[in-house]
Amino acid sequence: MLIPLIAGNWKMNTTIHQGVDMVIKLRELLRGVDSVEAVLAPPFTSIHHLSHIVADSPIKLCGQNLHWEKSGAYTGEISAEMLVSAGCLYVIIGHSERREYFKETDEMVNKKVMAALRAGLRPIVCVGETLDEKERGKTVSKVKSQVKKALTGLTGGALKDITIAYEPIWAIGTGRNATPQEAEEVHNTLRELLFELYDTDSIKNTRIIYGGSVKPDNIDSLMAQPNIDGALVGGASLKAEDFARIVKFQSE
Numbered sequence: 001m002l003i004p005l006i007a008g009n010w011k012m013n014t015t016i017h018q019g020v021d022m023v024i025k026l027r028e029l030l031r032g033v034d035s036v037e038a039v040l041a042p043p044f045t046s047i048h049h050l051s052h053i054v055a056d057s058p059i060k061l062c063g064q065n066l067h068w069e070k071s072g073a074y075t076g077e078i079s080a081e082m083l084v085s086a087g088c089l090y091v092i093i094g095h096s097e098r099r100e101y102f103k104e105t106d107e108m109v110n111k112k113v114m115a116a117l118r119a120g121l122r123p124i125v126c127v128g129e130t131l132d133e134k135e136r137g138k139t140v141s142k143v144k145s146q147v148k149k150a151l152t153g154l155t156g157g158a159l160k161d162i163t164i165a166y167e168p169i170w171a172i173g174t175g176r177n178a179t180p181q182e183a184e185e186v187h188n189t190l191r192e193l194l195f196e197l198y199d200t201d202s203i204k205n206t207r208i209i210y211g212g213s214v215k216p217d218n219i220d221s222l223m224a225q226p227n228i229d230g231a232l233v234g235g236a237s238l239k240a241e242d243f244a245r246i247v248k249f250q251s252e
Ligand code: PGA
Pocket: 009, 167, 171, 172, 173, 174, 175, 211, 212, 213, 214, 232, 233, 234, 235, 236
């Protein structure tokens, strides 16, 4: 049985103090929760400080991005090794905002996945279609191609550390989420793709999570779907009560 993963992506929000206040509340609200992996991706500046606060809790930390080189003249960038030393276990790679605003390509996403795994980080690889692609019936071809390219060169052994996040771009920050059935269909297709590419044993721990306007009032029906193994939550992860409710989803 896969342990669900619920990750909160704070994006470019929260100062160190705001992050600390939020995590202290969240730590209390999640006391005793051990059937779900709760992950937070704060801004880089807060990670090390928060690592002390989550130390005795089930909460794990995650970077929002990384560079594929270990070190060097790459002003403004952060390496996988730096994220590990700050206290991260996970890293989000290829979020649609990175792809759109910072021109990240599938090739860059692949290099980042490799670099993360080399350093012992677990990548959360984001894929998803635009509204235009959805309306032209291109959802499946887009996400399958993104997943294949992101995983190029990976052997089966690495798949246990990989999470795929299906995030339809038209659902991110819009309040318009995919219906549980729509999401389930795409997740099922992605699961089948993994079965085509790898053997059953390699992918039995590979989670496929959903992101895009996940809220306390829609998490239960999403998590009731057989192929939805968790959620990547933006806006609703900034409030401790909302995020705790999402982590403590009730599946039927
Ligand atoms: P949202 O963001 O929950 O605010 O829609 C999701 C994401 O970008 O991961």
